[in-house]
Amino acid sequence: MRIAMIGTGYVGLVSGACFSDFGHDVVCVDKDQSKIDSLKQGIMPIYEPGLDRLVASNVKGGRLSFTTDLQEGVAGAEAIFIAVGTPSRRGDGHADLSYVFGAAREIAEALTGPAVIVTKSTVPVGTGDEVERILREVRPDARAWVVSNPEFLREGAAIEDFKRPDRIVVGIDDEEAAEVMREVYRPLYLNKAPLLFTGRRTAELTKYAANAFLATKITFINEIADLCEIVGADVQDVSRGIGLDNRIGPKFLHAGPGYGGSCFPKDTLALLKTAEDYQTPLRIVESVVTVNEARKRAMGRKVIQALGGDARGAAVALLGLTFKPNTDDMRDAPSLSIVQALQDAGANVRGYDPEGIEQARPLMPDVEFFESPYKAAEGADAVVLVTEWDVLRALDLTRLARTMKQPIFVDLRNVYPPAEVEEAGLRLHSVGRAQRS
Structure with missing residues (x-):
């Protein structure tokens, strides 16, 4: 054909x-x-x-x-x-x-x-x-x-x-x-x-409904993660506990810095506009869009809090810049909001990504880019894992700790077990878990 x-x-x-x-x-x-x-x-x-x-x-x-x-x-x-x-x-x-x-x-x-x-x-x-x-x-x-x-x-x-x-x-x-x-x-x-x-109209709506539902799952578990941090629960165990229910399923229940990319932000907004045109409000989707935008910026504040509440003059290394692994897509990536929040607070931001650096450069003015996560971490006051690329899943944490100015490790994807991070001499700040003393 x-x-x-x-x-x-x-x-x-x-x-x-x-x-x-x-x-x-x-x-x-x-x-x-x-x-x-x-x-x-x-x-x-x-x-x-x-x-x-x-x-x-x-x-x-x-x-x-x-x-x-x-x-x-x-x-x-x-x-x-x-x-x-x-x-x-x-x-x-x-x-x-x-x-x-x-x-x-x-x-x-x-x-x-x-x-x-x-x-x-x-x-x-x-x-x-x-x-x-x-x-x-x-x-x-x-x-x-x-x-x-x-x-x-x-x-x-x-x-x-x-x-x-x-x-x-x-x-x-x-x-x-x-x-x-x-x-x-x-x-x-x-x-x-x-x-x-x-029907043709049904097919058109099916695509938007699917993306809106997945975006809702992501946003739901991110809000549960915030509650977990306050009450002393572990969001990863909560996710597993609800994801084993076949009616819910485990996918898209990983707490993190919020969704981005070429689809979810654009499609949830377009769906809301369609609903508005037909005078049929979608309150859940409205909340998802609002909460997700706020969350990305909140992750920047999380890093600032890890630095003791004052980021002025601090060197912060972000590892992983694209909105997800295995793509060079920077559209609506959470890293963009995190960088802006850190720079607004006076921090000096460094960046590393296996594939997205060239796409990130024009979007992240005044960020210094490195070809290695270890180079980015040298002399840094904090290292932040933003995107869980495979190459960032087995970092030599002891090597990181030796070269950093302050041993602050912010894991926004919960890739590393707390005990492993602490054994390497780093102070861990993760998502959806109570801060360990």
């Missing part, structure tokens, strides 16, 4: 590469000439484990190609995926759909035969209706169907998620279009991935 993927961002590039690995003939289209040139040279615009090898093997096999010519990419395609960005719109927080609608118009103009137009981008309820209206306006003669097929990819594990999905949601009412989508995902039949066909 011939597939066109419009957009080579995170979703478009991963999806296009995986579809081609299934044996489909995929053309990825993007207006950014420099990005397309880099992709043709095997240079990835994002860091995602295994993506460079996946792209290279399918380009070599002749199943994956890149172009800036949308008409060339769409010609003869049976399924055309829209995978462009939908960032929060400046000023009001609504999802900016200008790229989606622009792509829809260009696709309509370029159609050469029957095709299914698939919205892969995360879009509010009713977006597919407008895409269909644009299609009918531009090409009333075209035999084309508009489908919603939201993505559920985790950054850092996107290839595995695509090839072994929990579910595939397809929003379409037409059986002919449904048959095309079955063929698109037929290679996943052996994995028995659930293929859920539903």
